[in-house]
Amino acid sequence: MSSRLPSFSSAPKVAELIEARALAAVFQPIVDFDGGTILGYEGLIRGPAGTPLESPGALFAQAAREGLSVRLEHAAAETCVAAFAALGCEGKLFLNFSAEAIVSLGQTRERTAELLGRYGMPIERLVLELTEQCAIENVAGFEPIVAALRETGAQFALDDYGTANASMNLWVRLQPDVVKIDRFFIDDIANDPLKFEAVRAMQHFAGASGARLVAEGIENEADLIVVRDMGIAFGQGYFFGRPAARAQRRLAEPAREALAAGHIAVFPRATRSQLPGSPSGGVAAAKMLVPAPAVPRSATNNDVLELFNRLPALHALAVVENDEPIALVNRRGFMDRYALPYHRELFGKRPCLLFANAAPVVIEKSMTVEQMAKLLASDDQRYLADGFVITDQGKYLGLGTGESLVRAVTEVRIEAARYANPLTFLPGNIPISSHIARLVEHRVEFHACYVDLNHFKPFNDRYGYWHGDEVLKFAAAVLAKACDPTRDFLGHVGGDDFLILFQSEDWRERAHAAIAAFNEGALGFYADEDRAAGGIQGEDRRGNPTFFGFVTMAIGCVRVWPAAPDLARYGSEEIASVAALAKHRAKQEPSGFFLIDVDEGAATLHLHEHALGTARTAATMN
Missing domain, CATH: 3.10.580.10 (CBS-domain)
Structure with missing residues (x-):
């Protein structure tokens, strides 16, 4: 590229820019999540700085008006390859091409190799991305062109999958080596269950077709952790690096730390209408x-x-x-x-x-x-x-x-309740078990905290189920506020029992804050005379008149850490059972909080079960 560029008017022509070699290349890294290495770079083009055609959108719009779209695409590719070679970068170089520009490369292996060879770079390092710039009128005629491209050693990719040209039809017929998921599906995927399910469907199809997925548009840690934990191997976006003339050789510290983060993602949960077996979903x-x-x-x-x-x-x-x-x-x-x-x-x-x-x-x-x-x-x-x-x-x-x-x-409602509690809409037993299994499988340290409400039944008996439901919804809101939604999983086991799977480092402070907030807020559900009396009169389980204090929260916690003995043998049911055991201890503590290690809790649980078994045997013999 010439180091001396001519002076352009306020509205230069694309033809002039190509002739003067006035186009500039920038590169954005594509990252391999395994180890945080850079797989390659996408080469992008810019017009002369400070001119109306500096942005690629304006540049290609002007090229279309001049009838030079394909010529600009090839000039952009040559510019990117030349700059990439001059930088001495390693890895793959991804180049954008419309269908028309790919057709112009030639329909035979020899012709395609000859044209790609002019770029001055080993063809095996090139990945040609089919963009959405124009529709493919004859897909059947396009297939042999892609086949000829592959025979040269270059790879073929579908860009912006999920929009415009990038359809399931093209994926099936062209069988790309790489599919780049459009940024629309990745942006805020940590909080959007529909985007999560859409990407998971793409992932299943990629596994069947042999294509590798690249998640585009990753701009924050939360989205990255979700995509990483889904099993997608590669990503691209501003969180890793913006397009730059001097291609970055190493990821910035925040990106490397996020990729190496020890916690796993809390996958976004479906709304009630999206749940399997939901009464509002597909059972007609x-x-x-x-x-x-x-x-x-x-x-x-x-x-x-x-x-x-x-x-x-x-x-x-x-x-x-x-x-x-x-x-x-x-x-x-x-x-x-x-x-x-x-x-x-x-x-x-x-x-x-x-x-x-x-x-x-x-x-x-x-x-x-x-x-x-x-x-x-x-x-x-x-x-x-x-x-x-x-x-x-x-x-x-x-x-x-x-x-x-x-x-x-x-x-249908019983099935739906296994996935989400119908009162609080929090995840039910199946999602809870699934998340525990993921935590154990990834050998992540976490704290399983079983939450129960003291004196809830007497409150229900006195004030009625409607008021009882309001207390449960208040408890759910308090617990949700105590959780970091990107790290901590909150589920509703049933009744007044909840389970939190904490990965936050300040989990203890969060648990104590939840207890304090609930205990204070629960007083508002009582009548003035009951608040003044310090509780309510009721009956115990045997029907005896008893005075009960206010509804309070108890949290029993189990520490599960990667080095725990025989961690692999602990299933979700056993961990939940140990947490329930800790909950019973927490109900006896003035603070309403109790902590136990998983191995200690499991041993206690086994002793308790053995004692019950011995007692049953003795009773049978007598």
Whole structure:
């Protein structure tokens, strides 16, 4: 590149810049998370500093107006290669190309190798990124061009995956060596469960296709730790380094420390509607469909009787007009009427609408269980006996039973509760167990803290479940405030039991702060006279009158550290059990806090279980 650049007007032409070799290259590192080494650099182009075409956006927009887009892309590549070689950098060089620019490289191995060879750099170190600048009109014709490119030894990458050109179709057909995930999906992934799930889906497909993923747009430690712990191997973004003319050879200290961080990420959790088994997610009325015949408006009661006798399992019969349901005949009610003296003779030839429910419950097949669950709370409970009619865009499809609706809602909500508590929406037992397993697998030091509320049952009995739920939600809010969401995992085991998996170094201070904040705030849930009395009158578990103090918080903590003896054999259930044991001790402490090591707690737990087993055996023998 010439060291003496001509003086340009306020609006230079792209053709002039190319001829004068006035383009400048900058390089942004692409980092291998394993060890924090630099895998390579993405070469980017800039126009002359201080001119309207300094930014790449303005530069390529002007090139498009001049009809020089492809020529600018090739000039940019040559500029980047020349600067990269002059710097003596190691690793791969990633170069951006539109589909049109890649086509112009040639459609044979020899032609492509010849053109790439002009860049003056070993072809094996080049990675050509397909950008989203223009659509690929003929993907089938583009495939052999990519194949010829690969035969030269260069690699092929999809850039900005998830936007514009970078689609699943291209991934399948072109089988790139590298896929760069668009920054949209990486930015704030630590707090966005939908982005997290989208990237995880890309990761699964990358594993099947053999492509390597690069996470673009990493700008903070929290996003980096999540991406790292997902198993994505490479990343790029301002957190590692901004594009610069002198390519950085070593990561800055904050980035190296983040990559070597001993804690693992707390993956963002799904909202209630995104949880597996959630009543508002994908379980539709169609799954409760009972195929059943229908009768027209003109049918008689004798026609209905004949169908009920022929189909003994049929609980009801729909009446339709123009394929649309207009009434429902309940089997039991209908047969009970016909059992009365002379009803068959009197009403057999009368219209079937005479004994039908003219306002049946009608639902669309696409309706979710959550929407149908509203029926359970409605004043009209006839659907429990009659069942309901299922339609497809208003046309009769079949029937559903009240029993199947109650069962479906119950099963779905029980399943959802395993993932998230329906009151606090905090993670349930399955996510808790999964996170403990990840902590143990990565041999990370953490503190499992079991949280319980003292005197909560008497409060519930005195003030009612609605006030009790408000206390539980207040406890959840206090505990959430005590946690660092990027390091500490908070789950709701059930009832007034919570579990925190602390990785924060100041975990002890956080736990004590939670106890103090809850104990003070809980007083606000009591009536003035109970606050003045220092508690409430109630009954103990044996029904004896007892005075109970205020609801307070107790936290039993278990220290789990990498060097703990036999750490690998501790499963999530055993660690949770030891934490529960520590919780019982904490309830006896004036401070409401107790700490125990995992091996000591496990030994105590085993002794306790052995003692219980011996006692049961003795009782059986006696």
